[in-house]
Amino acid sequence: MSNKIIIAIDGTSSTGKSTLAKRLAKKLKYLYIDSGAMYRALTLYAIQNKYISKSHFDSQKLIEDIPNIHIDFQYNQQNNKYEVHLNNNSVEKHIRSLKVSNLVSQIATVGELRKHMVKVQHFLGSKNGVIMDGRDIGTVVFPNAEIKFYLDASLELRAKRRYKELIEANYKISFDEVLSNIKLRDNQDINRKNSPLKIAPDSIVIKTDSFTLDELEEKLLSYISPKL
């Protein structure tokens, strides 16, 4: 029987983390957890409850409301996908909007909220055989993960990828809006005080620009296979 491990994939946004994590999870029959979707679901809750907008953020109210916020992943039999749920409703279709994308990094700066998210992530990933992607998986959530990747790519390419994804998902958005949102999130993710995005010393760093998804999958598997 193969050894079930924890695989952490961190990096800047739109580097292909989630696409690769999903592919690997399917191949290895592992559970995939998109930690970014959890921060996005939390942001959606804050927007719906008017705790955050472009001009204000009442982090204290959101922290006090934590016991009423239940975020998990449930299987959708219609499309064969795990979807992020907020208080038992699938919010997968609402969390990629520009409104959520522009506010999520602000939510992600708050230490108390991160602590809660990490608790949920530990619970969801408590059985081995997990691939989790995000910003602090190898540094904070699972510092003992058997294998850690850090993915990066040029800003231009990341913006192009994200723009294509959003257009395909019918979001009305311009390329410049996507580009400035990625710049904003990079800046907030890297420079925040709590669990900033950084490369864990034992991470395998991969620049994804010049590889196809198939090549990247093969590359990651070549590091993973000896650990299984």
Ligand code: DC
């Ligand atoms: O992976 P994503 O782009 O969907 O993530 C959305 C935001 O959530 C990202 O800009 C930063 C935040 N995030 C985080 O702070 N820590 C994580 N582990 C995952 C995401």
